Amino acid sequence: MKSITKQKSPDEIQQSLEGLDRVFIVGCGTCTTMTKTGGTEQVAEMKEHLQELGKRVTGWTVISTACDDMTEVSMKENKQAIGSADCILSMSCALGVHRMNLYIDKPIIPALDTLFIAVEDSPGYFREACAQCGQCLLGETAGICPITACHKGLINGPCGGTNNGKCEVDKEKDCAWTLIYQRLEEQGRLDLMRKYQPPRNHHIVPKPRAVRI
Amino acid sequence: MVSRFKEALDSGKFVITSEVAPPKGTNLEKLLHHIDLLKDKVDGINVTDHQSSVMRFPSLGGCLAIKERGGEPIMQMTCRDRNRLALEADLLLAYSRDITNVLCLTGDAVPVGDHKEAKGVFDLDSLQLLKTIRQLTSGQDLGGNNLEGAVEFCAGAIVTPEAQPIEPQLIKFEKKVEVGAEFFQTQAIYDLENFRKFMEYARQFNVKILAGIVLASSARMAKYMTENVPGIFVPQDLIDELASVPKEEMLAKGIEIAGRTIAALKKDSICDGVHIMAIGREEVVPDILTAAGL
Numbered sequence: 001m002k003s004i005t006k007q008k009s010p011d012e013i014q015q016s017l018e019g020l021d022r023v024f025i026v027g028c029g030t031c032t033t034m035t036k037t038g039g040t041e042q043v044a045e046m047k048e049h050l051q052e053l054g055k056r057v058t059g060w061t062v063i064s065t066a067c068d069d070m071t072e073v074s075m076k077e078n079k080q081a082i083g084s085a086d087c088i089l090s091m092s093c094a095l096g097v098h099r100m101n102l103y104i105d106k107p108i109i110p111a112l113d114t115l116f117i118a119v120e121d122s123p124g125y126f127r128e129a130c131a132q133c134g135q136c137l138l139g140e141t142a143g144i145c146p147i148t149a150c151h152k153g154l155i156n157g158p159c160g161g162t163n164n165g166k167c168e169v170d171k172e173k174d175c176a177w178t179l180i181y182q183r184l185e186e187q188g189r190l191d192l193m194r195k196y197q198p199p200r201n202h203h204i205v206p207k208p209r210a211v212r213i
Numbered sequence: 214m215v216s217r218f219k220e221a222l223d224s225g226k227f228v229i230t231s232e233v234a235p236p237k238g239t240n241l242e243k244l245l246h247h248i249d250l251l252k253d254k255v256d257g258i259n260v261t262d263h264q265s266s267v268m269r270f271p272s273l274g275g276c277l278a279i280k281e282r283g284g285e286p287i288m289q290m291t292c293r294d295r296n297r298l299a300l301e302a303d304l305l306l307a308y309s310r311d312i313t314n315v316l317c318l319t320g321d322a323v324p325v326g327d328h329k330e331a332k333g334v335f336d337l338d339s340l341q342l343l344k345t346i347r348q349l350t351s352g353q354d355l356g357g358n359n360l361e362g363a364v365e366f367c368a369g370a371i372v373t374p375e376a377q378p379i380e381p382q383l384i385k386f387e388k389k390v391e392v393g394a395e396f397f398q399t400q401a402i403y404d405l406e407n408f409r410k411f412m413e414y415a416r417q418f419n420v421k422i423l424a425g426i427v428l429a430s431s432a433r434m435a436k437y438m439t440e441n442v443p444g445i446f447v448p449q450d451l452i453d454e455l456a457s458v459p460k461e462e463m464l465a466k467g468i469e470i471a472g473r474t475i476a477a478l479k480k481d482s483i484c485d486g487v488h489i490m491a492i493g494r495e496e497v498v499p500d501i502l503t504a505a506g507l
Contacts, residue, residue: 151322152293152333156340157385159319160400163443164377169322181381193384196392199297199341199355 001119003031003067003093004126005038005112014053016109017089023055024078024085025111026100027062028092035126037112038062038091046091046111058085066096075103082106134204140192142183149176155197216313217285218257219367222396222421227479228486229507230287230398230423231498232259233279235270244270245278247495252284254499257314259398259488262289266326273303276312286312287369291320296336297345297355304349308364316369316398317342340385343368344392369396372422373444374411375404383414390418398488400444401427403451405477412483421485424478426471428491428501431463432456468497472504479505 008016017023025043032038040062047057059081063074075082082088087107090097094114101108118126128148137155138145147153151169158177161168165178184190205211221228233247251258260275276286288307290300304315317340323333337345345355346368352360370389376382386397397415402408402424415422429435429447432455439447451470458466475487491498 152319152335152338154319154335154338156338156388158376158381159339160371160373160376160382161322161443162376162381168443169324177381178378181378181384185380190384193381194388196340196344196388198344199337202336 001117002034002126003095004115004118004128005032005035005093006115007037007042007091007112008110010049013089013109013111017050017053017055017087020086020107020109021055022058022085023050023087023089024058024082025050025060025089026066026074026092026096027060028066028096029062029064030066032066032092032112033062038093043091046089050089058082063092063096066090066092067099071096071099072103075100133200135200137197140195140197141180142187142189142192144176144180144183146176146180149174149179155200157193214311214313214365216367218287218314219395221256222367222485226486227482227507228257228421228423229255229489229502230257230259230486231255231489231491231495232261232287232289233275233495234261234264234493235272235275237267237269239270241270241278244275245282248279248282248284250496251498252279252282254502255285255489256486257285257287259287259289259316262291262318262320263294263326264321266293266321266323266328268326268328273307273312276307277310280311285314287314287316288312289316289318290342291318292335292337292339292342293320293323293333296334300337300342301345301349301354304346304366305360305364308366313365314367314369315346316371317346317394318371339370340388340392343370343389343394347393367395368393369398370394371400372397372415373400374402374408375400375446376444386415387418390420394420396421396423396485398423399425401425401438401442401490403429403445403447403474405474405483407446408478409483423486423488424484426475426487426489426501428471428489428494428497429455429467430494431460431467464494464497468500468504471501472506475501475505475507479507 027038027043043060050057061078064070087109089109089111091111097108097110116128119129121127131147133147146155162175165175167173167175184193231251258279260272262272263269272289276288279286319339323331346366349364372386373382432452435447435452438445455463455466
C-alpha cells in the first residue's frame with residue numbers, strides 16, 4: 001500500500017512560501033521516495049530550487065516514514081534548524097503533514113498533492129484499490145471494487161457508457177462491470193450481479209471520521 | 214391520473230416519442246419551436262438532462278414548457294448532478310405540475326462534458342432512482358417518512374441492445390424491470406436483425422420497448438457514431454448508402470433510412486414503438502414520420 005503523490009507546480013509552491021523566507025524541508029523515505037516525489041534526490045533538488053528563489057534553507061531531512069512516530073523523533077533531532085526556519089516545506093504525503101502538525105507550531109506547507117492510496121499490481125503500476133467506503137462489496141463483486149474501479153462508482157451493474165469492455169471516460173480503462181461480470185461468470189456466481197444493491201450509506205462513520213480503539 | 218403517454222403505451226398502438234434539447238441559456242425560442250412542431254405528432258417528448266454532461270437549461274424547465282403548450286413531456290433524469298434529496302424534491306415538483314413520465318438514467322460521466330472539474334454525484338444509480346420513484350408512489354420518501362400528498366409516475370429506463378458484451382447490460386435490464394421500469398427507450402439501433410434477436414429475448418418481460426432511432430444525417434456522422442459512441446453500431450452498408458449520394462442529399466437519405474427502419478419495425482410488430490432522436494435537426498422529425506408512413 002502506497003500513498004500516491006505528485007509535486008505541486010513551482011508557481012504554487014512559490015506562492016505558498018510568500019513571506020516565508022527561511023525554510024526547513026522534510027521528505028519521506030517510504031511512499032514519496034518510491035514515487036520519486038519526496039525522496040532524498042527530490043529534497044536536494046527542492047533545496048537548490050528554493051535557494052535560486054532567494055530562500056534560505058535552514059536544513060532538511062528525510063524521515064524514514066513520515067506518517068508514524070518516527071516523525072516526532074525527527075522533529076526533535078532537527079529542533080534547532082526547524083526553530084530557525086519560518087516554516088516546514090513538506091515533501092511527504094498529507095499524512096506526514098498531519099503528523100508534523102502534532103509536534104510543530106510553525107506553518108507546514110505541502111509541496112505535494114496527495115492523490116490516492118494505491119496497491120502495486122505489477123512493478124511500477126499503482127492502482128487505487130480501496131476508497132475506504134465502509135461497506136465492503138468485494139465479496140459480491142468477485143474481488144473487484146466498483147467504487148474505485150468504476151468511474152461513477154456504480155454498484156448495480158454497468159452504465160450505458162461501456163464499450164467493448166472499456167470505459168466512456170478513457171478507452172484505455174477497463175469497464176469495472178465487464179471485469180466483474182467475467183470474473184463472477186468464471187466463479188459460477190453471476191446471481192450476485194442480479195441482486196439489487198440499495199443506495200449506499202455515506203455516513204457509516206459520520207464525518208469527520210475517527211475511531212478510538 | 215394516468216398520463217397520456219402511459220395510456221398510449223397501454224393502448225397497444227405503435228408508440229412514437231421524440232426528444233428536444235434545452236438550450237445553453239434562457240433563449241427558449243428554438244426549444245419552443247421544436248415543441249410546437251412535435252407535440253401533436255408524437256405520444257411523448259423527452260427533454261434531455263444536461264446531455265453529454267453539458268450544462269443547459271434544465272430538463273424540468275423544458276417539461277414545464279411542453280405542458281404549457283399542451284404537449285406530453287417525458288422528463289429525463291440523470292443521477293450525475295443531484296443527490297437523493299434533490300432528485301426526490303424535483304420529482305415532487307414535477308408531479309405537482311402534472312409532469313408524470315420519467316426516464317431514469319445514470320448520466321454521462323462528468324469529464325465528457327463542459328464542466329470537467331465538477332463532482333459527479335451518483336448518490337443513486339438509474340436502478341435506485343427507479344426504485345425511489347416506486348417508494349415515493351407508495352407514499353414514503355427514501356428516509357422512510359410519509360409524504361403529504363401522493364405521487365404517481367410512469368417510469369422508464371434505457372437499454373443498449375448493441376452493447377458489447379451484451380450480457381452485463383441484460384442483467385441490468387432485468388434488474389430495471391424488477392424494480393418497476395414500465396418502458397424502455399433503447400440506444401440507437403440500425404441493425405434490425407440484431408435488434409430482432411434482442412426483442413425475442415425482451416418479449417418475455419412485461420415492459421414496453423421503444424426502439425431508439427437516431428437520424429444519421431451524413432455518412433461521416435454515421436461513421437463517427439459507430440466508431441466512437443458506446444453502444445451504437447451502424448452497419449457498413451448503411452454508411453455506404455449514405456455515402457452513395459451527393460453531400461447535399463445525405464440528410465434526405467438519412468431521413469429515408471430512419472423512416473424505412475421505423476416502417477419495418479412497425480410492419481413486423483418487432484417492438485412497441487420508437488423513440489426518434491434527431492440530435493439538433495428536430496425540425497425534420499415530421500419528415501421522418503412521413504417517410505415511415507405515419
